[in-house]
Amino acid sequence: MDPQNDTKGNAPAMYLAAAVGLLLAGxxxxxxxxxxxxxxxxxxxxxYQTGFDAAKTLVLNSSVGNFFKTPDDVRALSGxxxxxxxxxxxxxxxxxxxxxxxxxxxxxAISNASTSVTILTFTSQPKASTSTAxxxxxxxxxxxxxxxxxxxxxxxxxxxxxxxxIKALREFPVSEIQIMQK
Numbered sequence: 001m002d003p004q005n006d007t008k009g010n011a012p013a014m015y016l017a018a019a020v021g022l023l024l025a026g027x028x029x030x031x032x033x034x035x036x037x038x039x040x041x042x043x044x045x046x047x048y049q050t051g052f053d054a055a056k057t058l059v060l061n062s063s064v065g066n067f068f069k070t071p072d073d074v075r076a077l078s079g080x081x082x083x084x085x086x087x088x089x090x091x092x093x094x095x096x097x098x099x100x101x102x103x104x105x106x107x108x109a110i111s112n113a114s115t116s117v118t119i120l121t122f123t124s125q126p127k128a129s130t131s132t133a134x135x136x137x138x139x140x141x142x143x144x145x146x147x148x149x150x151x152x153x154x155x156x157x158x159x160x161x162x163x164x165x166i167k168a169l170r171e172f173p174v175s176e177i178q179i180m181q182k
Contacts (some may be wrong), residue, residue, distance in 0.1 A: 022055055022059050022062070070100065078093070080155065090108045104170065117147045117177045120142045120181060121144075122141070157180040158178060161174060
């Protein structure tokens, strides 16, 4: 199917499938070919990582690479609470990006007296029609309810907002915690 003439909206799915295919191909090639090279050329233990890195570079430099790039300035993260220790909330990021740094998959948000806590409750809207006006109406809306730190529970889905760039920080102070109501 030609993405230029895609009338059914399948182009993003095609690009994503191509990116995943390139990633897997690179990992397989790196994992199976690299270990058989002479030791002076390659270390067999690095075979898988070499293939993964090559596939990652191919994907990030392709036309779908922007889907996987993390912005340089990150001030909000979403995740699932793993532990709560007074003002420290440890959570696992909810990300499907295979290129995210695995050492930053678990973060700790630190609250203080000025941290606001709210509960977000999402309500569904009627399904959109095919008219142009339907694209201007959100599919879901959210209402907020004030809450407190005692409202947080292990297993809750949260979104934390910070006033500084938290892209590479494992622990950071937050100005707001939003609890996503299920």
